[in-house]
Structures are given as structure tokens and as C-alpha cells.
Amino acid sequence: MTDSHGFVRAHTRLSPVPLVPEILLHQAEEAIALWERTESASAAQQPPPFWGFAWAGGQALARYVLDHPELVAGRHVLDLAAGSGLVAIAAAKAGAASVTAVDIDPLSLAAVAANAAANDVLVTPLERDILDTAPDAGVVLAGDVFYSREMAERMMAYLQRAAATGATVLAGDPGRAYLPRAGLRELAAYDVPVVATLEDTEIKHTTIWQVTPAEGAVR
Template sequence: MRGDPEAFVTANTAIARPPLVPEVPLYLATEITSIWQATEAWLGEQGIEPPFWAFAWPGSQALARWILDDPSPVAGKRVLDFAAGGGLAAIAAAKAGAAMVEAAEIDPLAHAATRLNAGLNGVVVAEAPGDVVGSPCRWDTIMAGDVCYEAPMTNHILPWLRRLAAEGATVILADPGRAYLPHAGLSPIARYAVPVTRELEDREERTVTLFRLVP
């Protein structure tokens, strides 16, 4: 049975610091199986997707590092962290001086984690709940990390992101070598080696490339 989502997050995570962005503490899970099982029990559902919000995925770490090292892509701008998970990139944008930051997620636990993580870091991140794909552009910079891991997801979001880029927004994809990254219309702008765990990635490091979506 569902209860308080923020209480669930704090009960099933610990405050930790992502290896590439140690200046941003987050509520993170320490082991995937236990948090996955706990989430199924909390939702009263079986066979759900992994709780992506509970981990600092390599794409979001690379985006956060990029923003904190050079705030110019977000400073004074309206920013969207799409498929934000626990909001790491959104928090980095807020720290870097964005005028407004939204985190888009369809998972209520992800929003709860983002609220807690934003509070932990002393910043404000607005919620964009539900599926924002297809929404009119109200942002200057859109960031999306690790979103091309399945064909249906990629096919759902890419036409919309390309439209936003065509309308003048800066759209940044952070990809650690997922299978469904498109091969055209991308301009690489940065690359990071991100430490990861074998439990999540079957290796100890992922190379993440940041691409600007070319209109």
C-alpha cells in the first residue's frame, strides 16, 4: 500500500555523493535489488521498471559536471531536466544560476527524491509531472541523460526534442553508449569518464558523450 513518497525515499536510501559530482549530495540506494523489491511492495505492483530515481546514472553525472564547470549554458535561463530521475542535473543547473529549473518525470517517487535532493542542496527545482513530451517549448535549455536505452522511449521523445531544437532551444543529450542513440543530427560537445558500479553497468567506468541536438 502506498504511503508518503518522501518517507519511502528516506527510509530506503542513504545520503551519498556521486563520484563525478561529489559537491552534490543525494539520497541514493546502495543496492538495486532491495530498492526494486521495496518499490514494488510500496506500489503494490509487480514487474515494474527499475527505480531509476534511486541512482546517479552516468548521463546525469556528466551533465551535472558539465554545468558546474561552465554555468554559461544554464545561467539566467529556463532549464528542463527531462527524465530527471532524482534531479541531479536539475540541481546542478539551479546551483549554476538558472533562472528557473523544472524536472520532468512520470514517477511520483522520482519527484519525491528530487524534492528531497533539492532541499538537501538548498536549491529550488519545480516539478513537471506527467508526460511532457509534445508540450510547447517554454525552456531555453533542455537536458536529457541516459534516455536512449530502449527503442520505444527513443522513438517517443526524439521527434519532440528535435522540434524544440528547431524552435531555438539548446537540447543536450548525455549518452553513455546506449543502443538506441540516433546516428544523425548530433554534435558532440564534451566527453567524461564516469565511475560506475558493475551491478548497474557490468563495468567500472562509462564514457559519456554530451551531444547538442542539431536542428
């Protein structure tokens, strides 16, 4: 795809996020149609367009960060599997010293750039799989990342390594099937408005978890 930024703007509408109305995102109206358009435009199989929607975990995590700016103020923040960049934008608005939004989908990074510009904040997009690298951030944020077994295992391993370095590590999750059952401490919960065609419901009860280091990890 030659013009990812143009594609994002052409197939979405800039609108407020339900639980975080102070943030605007380029959002799509229908997931399957958007996915088909991404594949038609690239003539190749594409990942689901997670970047085109405000998912429950990201909404809740963004709300929590904005309501508790002391968590990120003056710190270096990583938004992991950033999607639209919603959580990264919230961290920037809350006063983070720097924010990096990481994803492996080029369209996601285009959406991050467009959304950061729409909200007049600075976010650095990074297209890379970093889950096997050494964590290097004061705060690591992850919204809605436990959606498959393999991804949940890799994510949790990275998040716990980050926590072991002393980083503040938070995850927002609406009860996905592969949410880990250990290494999490509940901080808050929200009832989040979502796109019913994506979730089969209009409200998702979503929890903010603090990730703790694995037992025996050296800090």
C-alpha cells in the same frame, strides 16, 4: 504508496555523486532490492527505480553544466526524465532562473524534492509525460534517456522540436544501444564512475551531445 518522500529517505543514503562531488543525492546501494521494495510498498507493478542512482549520462551532463554555467545562467531550464534530479540540481547551482524537473514516476519527483532540499536549491517537480507537447524552455537537458527503442524515438523527436525553437538542447549518454545516429554534435566526453552491478563495469565513457533541429525544421 502513501508516503513517497518517507520511502525515498528510508531506502537510500545521502552521499556525494562520484563525478560531481559538490552535489549530494539520496542513493540506493542495490537496484533489484530497491525495485522489489517499491513494488511491495505499492502492491502494484512499478517502473525501475531510476531515481535511486546517479546514472552515467546524468553525471556527465551535471558535470558539464557546472563547468559551463553560462549555458544555463539566467535561463529557464527543463530536466527531462529527471530521475533523481541530479541534472536539475546542477542547473540550479549554475544559476538558472528557474528549473523544472519532469518525470512520470511519483517516487522520482519525491527524490527530486529531497535532493533539491539537501543541496539547498529550488527545483520545481512536474509529474507528467510531456513528450507529445510543444517544448517551452530555453534549455532542455536529458541524461541517459536512450535506453529503449520507443523511448529514444519519442525523446529525440521532442529534443529536436525543442532545438528547432532555438532552445539549447543537451543530452548525456554512455553509448546506450538506442542512441540516435543523426542530429547530434559532440561537445565533450567523460569517464564516469558508476555502480558496477548496474552497468557491468566501474567506468562508463560518456558523451555530451548537443541536439540539432531535424533537417528542414523551421526555427
